[in-house]
Amino acid sequence: MDAASWDERYRSTDLVWSAGPNAFVVEEVEALMARSPGDGPGRALDLAGGEGRNALWLAEQGWDAELVEFSEVALEKAAVIAERRGVTLRTTLADMTAAPDLDPADLVLVCYLQLAPEPLARALAHAASLVAPGGTLLVIAHERDNLEHGYGGPPDPTFLPSVADVTAAIDGHGLTVDRAEQVRRPVPTDDGVHEAIDLVVRAHRPA
Numbered sequence: 001m002d003a004a005s006w007d008e009r010y011r012s013t014d015l016v017w018s019a020g021p022n023a024f025v026v027e028e029v030e031a032l033m034a035r036s037p038g039d040g041p042g043r044a045l046d047l048a049g050g051e052g053r054n055a056l057w058l059a060e061q062g063w064d065a066e067l068v069e070f071s072e073v074a075l076e077k078a079a080v081i082a083e084r085r086g087v088t089l090r091t092t093l094a095d096m097t098a099a100p101d102l103d104p105a106d107l108v109l110v111c112y113l114q115l116a117p118e119p120l121a122r123a124l125a126h127a128a129s130l131v132a133p134g135g136t137l138l139v140i141a142h143e144r145d146n147l148e149h150g151y152g153g154p155p156d157p158t159f160l161p162s163v164a165d166v167t168a169a170i171d172g173h174g175l176t177v178d179r180a181e182q183v184r185r186p187v188p189t190d191d192g193v194h195e196a197i198d199l200v201v202r203a204h205r206p207a
Contacts, residue, residue, distance in 0.1 A: 020053060020057070021054045021056075021057035021058075022053070022054055022111055022140060023185065024140050024183060024185070024198065024200050025054050025109065025111060025140065026057070028138050028200070028202060029058065029107070032107070033061070041061055041062040041063040041064070041106075042063065042064065042105070042106030042107065042132075042135075043103070043105040043107070044058045044064065044066070044106065044107040044108075045066050045105040045107070045108045045109065045127075045130060046058065046066070046068065046109045047096050047110050047123070048069060048111075048123070049068065049069055049078075049111065050069060050071075050074050050078075051074050051078050051081070052067045052069075052075075052077075052078030052081065052089060054111055055067040055089055055109075056078065056081060056082060056087060058109075059082065059088060059089050063107065064090075065089055065090065066089075066091070066105070067090065067091050067092070068092045068094050068100065068102065069091070069092075070093065070095040075092075075093060096110075096113065096123040096126065096127070097115065097119040097123050099122070100126075104130050104131065104132035105130060105131070105132055106132050106134070106135040107136050107138065108127050108128075108130050108135065108136070108137045108138070109138050109140075110124060110127050110137075110138070110141075111138075111141075112140060112142065114154055115159065116159065120161060120165075120169070121165070121168070121169040124166060124170055125169055127139070128175055128203070131175060131203075131204070131205045132205065133206070133207050134204070134205065134207035137170065137201075137202070139199075139201040139202075140199070140201075141161055141198065142159075142160055142196070142199075143160065143161070143162065143163065143197045143198055144157060144160040144161060144165075145197050146160060146196055146197040147160055149197060150195060150197035151187050151194035151195060152187055152194070152196050153196060161199070163180050166199060167180050170201070174205055176205075176206065177201065177203045178202050178203060178204060179200060179202040180200075180201045181199070181200060182197055182198070182199055183197075183199065184197060184198075185197075
C-alpha cells in the first residue's frame with residue numbers, strides 16, 4: 001500500500017491500531033531504563049509508527065519522542081492524541097524506504113513494518129545507522145512462522161521476515177545484537193485467546 005492508500009485507511013476509522021503501546025515495546029524499554037537509571041530517557045525515534053501508539057507512550061515516559069511516518073493523516077491523528085494526553089511529540093513525514101535524513105537517537109524503534117524483503121532490509125539498515133553511540137535498536141515484527149503456526153498478521157509470506165532476515169539487514173552497521181528470537185503474543189478474540197508468533201531483535205551501539 002502506498003501513502004495515499006494508508007491515508008485513506010487511517011481516515012476511515014478512529015484508530016487503525018491499538019491505542020496502547022505494544023507489550024514487547026513496554027517490556028524492552030522498561031528493562032532498558034532499569035539498566036541505566038542514572039541516564040534517564042533520551043531521544044527516541046519511532047519509525048513508520050502509524051498513529052503513534054508507541055511514540056506517545058515513550059513521550060509519556062519522558063522520552064524526547066519523534067514519530068516518523070509516510071501517512072500525513074496518521075501524523076495528524078497522532079498530534080491530536082498527543083495534545084489530548086498532554087505530551088510533546090515531534091512528527092516527521094517521511095518514507096523509511098527512502099532513507100530520510102534524521103538525527104541519531106538513543107532508542108530507534110521499528111514495530112511491525114510490513115514491506116517486501118528488499119525494501120524492508122533497506123529500511124532496517126537505515127534504522128540501524130540512526131542509533132547513537134550507546135543507543136539501542138528495537139525491531140518487532142510478525143515472524144515468518146506465524147503464517148502456519150500462529151494467529152493473525154499478514155497472510156502473505158512476502159511480508160513476514162524471519163529473525164535471521166532482520167539480523168542480516170542490520171549487520172555491518174556497528175551494532176551488537178543482544179536479543180534475537182521468536183516470541184509468543186496472546187491475541188484475545190471472541191472465541192478465546194490465540195497466540196501470534198512475533199520476533200524481537202534488540203541491538204546496541206557501543207558507547
